[in-house]
Amino acid sequence: MGIDEAYGYRLVAVGESLERVELPNLEPGPEEVIVKVAGCGICHTDVGFAIEGVPTRKALPLVLGHEISGRVVAAGNNATAWLRRTVIVPAVIPCGVCPACRAERLTICRNQFMPGNDGDGGFATHVRVPARGLCPVPEPLPPGLSTEFLSVIADAVTTPWEAIRRAGVTPDDVAVFVGVGGVGGFGVQIAAALGAAVVAIDIDPSKLELAAQHGAGLTLNSSSMNERDLKVAVRNFAKQSGKRGIGLKIFETSGTPAGQQTAFALLDFGGYLAVVGFTPQKVELRLSNLMALDATARGNWGCPPDQYPGALALVLRGEVAIAPYVELYPLDDAPAVFAAVARHAVARRVILKVSNGNEDKP
Ligand SMILES: [Zn+2]
Numbered sequence: 229m230g231i232d233e234a235y236g237y238r239l240v241a242v243g244e245s246l247e248r249v250e251l252p253n254l255e256p257g258p259e260e261v262i263v264k265v266a267g268c269g270i271c272h273t274d275v276g277f278a279i280e281g282v283p284t285r286k287a288l289p290l291v292l293g294h295e296i297s298g299r300v301v302a303a304g305n306n307a308t309a310w311l312r313r314t315v316i317v318p319a320v321i322p323c324g325v326c327p328a329c330r331a332e333r334l335t336i337c338r339n340q341f342m343p344g345n346d347g348d349g350g351f352a353t354h355v356r357v358p359a360r361g362l363c364p365v366p367e368p369l370p371p372g373l374s375t376e377f378l379s380v381i382a383d384a385v386t387t388p389w390e391a392i393r394r395a396g397v398t399p400d401d402v403a404v405f406v407g408v409g410g411v412g413g414f415g416v417q418i419a420a421a422l423g424a425a426v427v428a429i430d431i432d433p434s435k436l437e438l439a440a441q442h443g444a445g446l447t448l449n450s451s452s453m454n455e456r457d458l459k460v461a462v463r464n465f466a467k468q469s470g471k472r473g474i475g476l477k478i479f480e481t482s483g484t485p486a487g488q489q490t491a492f493a494l495l496d497f498g499g500y501l502a503v504v505g506f507t508p509q510k511v512e513l514r515l516s517n518l519m520a521l522d523a524t525a526r527g528n529w530g531c532p533p534d535q536y537p538g539a540l541a542l543v544l545r546g547e548v549a550i551a552p553y554v555e556l557y558p559l560d561d562a563p564a565v566f567a568a569v570a571r572h573a574v575a576r577r578v579i580l581k582v583s584n585g586n587e588d589k590p
């Protein structure tokens with residue numbers, strides 16, 4: 229079954245605005261599905277491709293977008309069980325058979341498929357993706373939540389979720405998030421849902437205010453505090469929190485050199501630093517602090533698909549709120565909205581909202 233009247237917004241060349249393109253004759257391969265997109269988040273990675281010249285793995289032109297939720301409207305012969313199901317498409321879909329996948333290191337699979345990087349992505353009415361790894365969404369959704377909001381789970385929620393899982397955050401912990409925008413704001417909520425006492429650090433008062441309403445027990449504005457003051461404030465909060473007081477769990481979610489400096493400076497004895505944000509810029513650190521403090525630093529490239537249902541459950545239970553952290557725009561505004569995101573003119577994470585109603589119709 230082919231799909232009529234599918235279209236998307238593709239990047240033709242670095243620095244140019246997105247261009248509408250028809251996607252005729254979209255047909256799934258035997259192991260693939262066609263998802264009718266409900267929503268697709270715009271991520272900093274997309275801006276990297278379009279503006280900063282980070283090369284996509286499949287050559288341009290390419291429809292961008294890797295934070296996708298929607299409904300399966302066509303399926304290949306080996307994927308028919310997914311038909312008419314609401315799904316989240318993982319941002320990184322491992323191959324499942326290479327040495328990394330067999331060793332359960334799914335996020336480092338070199339044959340992984342990332343929509344909007346290895347093939348056309350979700351700035352579109354429809355997208356063709358491998359069926360393996362799709363995250364099924366139980367229906368009906370709770371009141372106040374609709375499918376397009378779930379798109380950001382495919383990166384902005386699951387990436388900090390995986391970082392928090394690897395850090396082994398428990399109710400005994402104090403978790404610190406440096407940068408509480410689109411990714412860190414979800415991290416704050418996840419850590420709080422797991423019972424940790426949470427500190428939010430940012431330079432934007434409005435983001436700190438939102439974090440205080442959604443899980444942060446302490447908010448600190450790093451634009452008006454030096455590293456020493458931040459350390460003292462975090463240490464006092466940790467003492468008052470009644471937690472066991474061993475080893476802060478620190479999450480660098482700003483993706484800025486200043487944020488990385490701050491996060492590293494906060495490491496204490498037995499501390500843990502998760503590098504979640506990305507910047508191509510370098511920072512100067514005394515790496516020996518890891519040795520002297522018996523501390524750990526670790527990064528993660530996204531989240532394996534088998535961890536998606538846990539993150540989704542937090543959202544469905546209302547323990548992680550999405551709506552206050554996003555802004556919705558129609559798909560056809562993609563070129564203008566994308567340009568606005570690229571020049572940091574939109575405060576919250578943008579979701580391109582595509583379909584509504586008659587979602588069973590291909
Ligand atoms: Zn992303």
Ligand SMILES: [Zn+2]
Nearest residue numbers: 323326329337
């Ligand atoms: Zn693999």
